[in-house]
Amino acid sequence: xxxxxxxxxxxxxxxxxxxxxxxxDLGFGPGFFRILPNTLVSAGLLLTFLGLVAALHQFSxxxxxxxxxxxxxxxxxxxxxxxxxxxxxxxxxxxILFTFLLRTRQNKLDAAIHRLxxxxxxxxxxVSLEDIGFRQLRAxxxxxxxxxxxxxxxxxxLQKPLEALPDRITGAIADKMDPxxxxxxxxxxxxxxxxxxxxxxxxxxxxxxxLTRASESLGxxxxxxxxMVDRMxxxxxxxxxxxxxxxxxxxxxxxxxxxxxxTSGRTASEAMNxxxxxxxxxxxxxxxxxxxxxxxxxxxxxxxxxxxxxAAEGFRExxxxxxxxxSQAARExxxxxxxxxxxxxxxxxxxLLESFNRTxxxxxxxxxxxxxxxxxxxxxxxxTISRRLEAMADAVQRGASGAQSAAQGMNSGADAIxxxxxxxxxxxxxxxxxxxxxxxxxxxxxxxxxxxGDLVETVSETLMQNSASVSENAAHVLxxxxxxxxxxxxxxxxxxxxxxxxxxxxSSEAEKLDQIDAMLGRALTEYNAKLEAALGTAQDHxxxxxxxxxxxxxxxxxxxxxxEAFLPAQARGRA
Numbered sequence: 001x002x003x004x005x006x007x008x009x010x011x012x013x014x015x016x017x018x019x020x021x022x023x024x025d026l027g028f029g030p031g032f033f034r035i036l037p038n039t040l041v042s043a044g045l046l047l048t049f050l051g052l053v054a055a056l057h058q059f060s061x062x063x064x065x066x067x068x069x070x071x072x073x074x075x076x077x078x079x080x081x082x083x084x085x086x087x088x089x090x091x092x093x094x095x096i097l098f099t100f101l102l103r104t105r106q107n108k109l110d111a112a113i114h115r116l117x118x119x120x121x122x123x124x125x126x127v128s129l130e131d132i133g134f135r136q137l138r139a140x141x142x143x144x145x146x147x148x149x150x151x152x153x154x155x156x157x158l159q160k161p162l163e164a165l166p167d168r169i170t171g172a173i174a175d176k177m178d179p180x181x182x183x184x185x186x187x188x189x190x191x192x193x194x195x196x197x198x199x200x201x202x203x204x205x206x207x208x209x210x211l212t213r214a215s216e217s218l219g220x221x222x223x224x225x226x227x228m229v230d231r232m233x234x235x236x237x238x239x240x241x242x243x244x245x246x247x248x249x250x251x252x253x254x255x256x257x258x259x260x261x262x263t264s265g266r267t268a269s270e271a272m273n274x275x276x277x278x279x280x281x282x283x284x285x286x287x288x289x290x291x292x293x294x295x296x297x298x299x300x301x302x303x304x305x306x307x308x309x310x311a312a313e314g315f316r317e318x319x320x321x322x323x324x325x326x327s328q329a330a331r332e333x334x335x336x337x338x339x340x341x342x343x344x345x346x347x348x349x350x351x352l353l354e355s356f357n358r359t360x361x362x363x364x365x366x367x368x369x370x371x372x373x374x375x376x377x378x379x380x381x382x383x384t385i386s387r388r389l390e391a392m393a394d395a396v397q398r399g400a401s402g403a404q405s406a407a408q409g410m411n412s413g414a415d416a417i418x419x420x421x422x423x424x425x426x427x428x429x430x431x432x433x434x435x436x437x438x439x440x441x442x443x444x445x446x447x448x449x450x451x452x453g454d455l456v457e458t459v460s461e462t463l464m465q466n467s468a469s470v471s472e473n474a475a476h477v478l479x480x481x482x483x484x485x486x487x488x489x490x491x492x493x494x495x496x497x498x499x500x501x502x503x504x505x506x507s508s509e510a511e512k513l514d515q516i517d518a519m520l521g522r523a524l525t526e527y528n529a530k531l532e533a534a535l536g537t538a539q540d541h542x543x544x545x546x547x548x549x550x551x552x553x554x555x556x557x558x559x560x561x562x563x564e565a566f567l568p569a570q571a572r573g574r575a
Contacts, residue, residue: 016126030106034102037099040098043091049084051080052084055080059073
């Protein structure tokens with residue numbers, strides 16, 4: 001075949017001439033004469049044994065004739081046997097001679113063909129299996145370099161949009177998330193500030209009104225007691241000189257009762273003032289706790305926003321590292337690069353979604369904890385306030401009971417005065433005329449004492465009514481607190497709804513990221529398909545080359561096998 005690959009045109013042979021220059025194919029073979037020596041030997045042996053059989057048969061017949069013919073029969077038998085052996089020797093000699101002539105002619109033909117093959121091989125360039133393999137390796141190396149250049153070009157073209165993709169995704173996420181974070185923070189802060197302000201105003205107003213009404217009721221009760229004491233003093237002045245000592249005792253008792261009532265009123269006022277101070281301090285502590293919880297909630301929201309921002313930066317770094325790794329792996333191996341890039345992007349999307357889910361769970365948990373903390377602390381402190389108001393109502397009731405016991409003391413004093421009047425009555429029987437005015441005065445004193453008892457009962461009822469009004473005011477305060485708590489819960493619910501809306505918007509952003517991930521997946525799938533098509537085309541080309549070269553390799557293999565089978569026979573022929 002004509003070869004012009006390595007330089008000027010050269011005639012090459014890939015098969016040695018001895019493989020197809022065969023004596024039999026050229027028509028110089030012995031043909032029928034190959035079996036002639038064996039045929040001559042076989043014919044001689046056949047005729048020899050037939051002659052021996054005939055001689056033995058004749059010899060046996062001659063032995064039956066008589067003893068005289070025995071010598072003649074033996075002589076004839078020996079002659080026949082010698083003739084047959086001579087015939088066999090002639091056939092064997094002819095076979096040996098003919099075999100020698102055939103072998104001599106065959107050696108001459110083999111030598112001529114060998115000289116012809118050597119002359120042909122000296123005038124041609126032999127293409128060996130190693131040369132073909134080396135050329136195939138060089139073609140495969142050139143093809144690999146070509147495919148590498150194509151792959152590097154494709155990687156360089158694909159790396160540009162992949163490097164720009166993380167910055168674009170990060171910028172889009174930051175642009176979408178920053179307004180959401182600002183909106184959630186402003187809504188939470190404004191809602192909490194409005195809630196705390198409304199609750200503080202309502203509680204301050206309600207407690208101030210209740211304390212004002214309680215102070216007015218206690219002032220009215222004190223004024224009534226003062227008026228009652230003034231009336232009793234006026235009545236005592238009208239009683240007479242005879243009962244001045246009794247009136248002085250009664251005045252001292254009334255003064256003591258007045259002092260006790262004033263002391264009780266002062267104690268009740270101090271207790272109510274102290275309760276009001278404690279209530280205001282508790283309210284201030286509650287409002288400070290609410291304000292602290294609000295600050296903690298805002299700080300937690302800022303922390304969650306920072307975590308989400310850090311997660312976005314981590315996503316950008318992960319995507320950038322995934323792009324670098326995918327580019328580096330693509331330089332080494334294109335198929336593995338595509339798979340690792342897809343897995344890296346999918347892992348980054350999952351990481352971002354998990355970060356969004358954790359942040360959403362933290363925000364929801366923060367809202368729940370904040371609501372439960374505010375509800376528990378505020379309800380606990382309001383229950384403490386209600387218990388203190390109940391204790392104050394019990395103190396007022398105890399004051400009313402003290403006033404009632406004072407009235408009972410006055411009744412016992414009246415009984416003592418009645419006994420004294422009876423003593424005076426028994427001592428002044430002789431002074432009946434003088435005793436009549438005294439009896440009238442005594443009756444007036446008893447009437448006055450009864451009035452005093454009625455007034456004391458009225459005062460006790462008034463105090464009971466005041467305590468009931470204080471209890472009602474406390475209940476009203478509790479209702480106001482419950483209303484405030486309801487408003488707070490409504491605000492928390494609105495804040496949670498706003499948080500849910502923000503989470504829904506985050507979910508929509510996550511869906512957009514999923515769409516971006518899907519688009520990237522489709523792009524990588526198309527890239528893999530094109531790469532697989534290119535690799536398939538290359539594989540088909542390699543397969544076609546292999547299919548084209550396989551017959552030549554098979555022929556070379558058969559030539560080598562025939563040459564290996566031919567070389568020992570040629571060596572024997574030369575020997």
